[in-house]
Amino acid sequence: MVKKEFTLSLKAFHIIFIVAATLLAFGFGGWLIYYHIENSSYTFLFLGLIHLIAGVGLIAYGKRFLQKLKHVSYM
Amino acid sequence: MDIPYTVEERPDTGLNNAKLGIWLFLASEVMLFGGLFSAYIFLRIGAPEWPGTMAGQTFATSFEVLNVPIGTFNTFVLIASSVTMVMSWASLMMKDFKKYKLYMGLTILLALAFLVVKGFEYGGKFSAGMFPSESTFLAIYFTLTGLHGLHVIGGIVVNAYFWGPGAKMWETDPDRFTNRIEIAGLYWHFVDLVWIFLFPTIYLL
Numbered sequence: 001m002v003k004k005e006f007t008l009s010l011k012a013f014h015i016i017f018i019v020a021a022t023l024l025a026f027g028f029g030g031w032l033i034y035y036h037i038e039n040s041s042y043t044f045l046f047l048g049l050i051h052l053i054a055g056v057g058l059i060a061y062g063k064r065f066l067q068k069l070k071h072v073s074y075m
Numbered sequence: 076m077d078i079p080y081t082v083e084e085r086p087d088t089g090l091n092n093a094k095l096g097i098w099l100f101l102a103s104e105v106m107l108f109g110g111l112f113s114a115y116i117f118l119r120i121g122a123p124e125w126p127g128t129m130a131g132q133t134f135a136t137s138f139e140v141l142n143v144p145i146g147t148f149n150t151f152v153l154i155a156s157s158v159t160m161v162m163s164w165a166s167l168m169m170k171d172f173k174k175y176k177l178y179m180g181l182t183i184l185l186a187l188a189f190l191v192v193k194g195f196e197y198g199g200k201f202s203a204g205m206f207p208s209e210s211t212f213l214a215i216y217f218t219l220t221g222l223h224g225l226h227v228i229g230g231i232v233v234n235a236y237f238w239g240p241g242a243k244m245w246e247t248d249p250d251r252f253t254n255r256i257e258i259a260g261l262y263w264h265f266v267d268l269v270w271i272f273l274f275p276t277i278y279l280l
Contacts, residue, residue, distance in 0.1 A: 010260040014161045017264050020271045021154050028147070031279060047147075061158070069165060
């Protein structure tokens with residue numbers, strides 16, 4: 001018998017996806033800023049800051065998404 | 076005869092058949108991509124230099140070979156497409172069919188944009204003489220991104236059907252249609268999640 005707890009609805013999978021995308025945004029942003037420190041490339045600094053802002057934006061989106069779909073099941 | 080358990084849950088599994096089916100399918104997909112990611116790791120560990128020499132040039136890092144800004148743009152495109160996909164499903168939950176059509180249409184357009192950009196990226200590599208046969212790095216790059224691209228095409232076909240002829244089901248069986256969009260959304264999120272892992276692994280590390 002397959003237990004319901006082992007499957008997820010689109011809502012739950014979307015949350016996982018947004019968490020992964022947020023981690024990528026912060027990780028890539030950090031990598032770009034590190035590259036700027038090593039090579040003094042201001043293009044990379046600019047892109048790094050954009051990614052950090054995108055990471056914050058994804059967190060805000062995730063919170064709003066959870067509020068909007070709070071009545072929808074995770075299963 | 077109606078197909079049973081398309082919306083209601085089966086008593087023995089606690090799930091409807093579509094959801095059980097898609098999760099079994101996604102489990103097999105995890106094994107497929109997992110095998111290729113493992114191949115990438117072992118090829119890289121065993122390589123004396125990475126990405127190495129190709130088209131007469133030696134490269135020290137993968138981001139010297141691949142176009143990181145284009146890859147980043149495509150990452151944003153896929154993240155946006157996941158958002159529009161979940162919005163199309165949420166629109167159906169709120170019984171707003173017009174918004175569903177809008178968001179699903181946007182999802183298809185974003186997926187097409189991803190493929191067009193990928194096509195330009197591939198074209199750039201081919202015109203520079205960088206073919207899969209040139210190096211181990213290029214072979215695994217084209218294999219992983221090519222397989223992912225095929226999954227994107229599969230998603231476009233399914234989503235385009237649900238946007239066009241398949242949308243008629245909304246009038247006859249709205250619950251089942253909403254369920255179908257959720258299943259398509261789960262597949263689409265998986266395809267996007269693969270890219271979220273693929274992009275830093277191949278382009279940056």
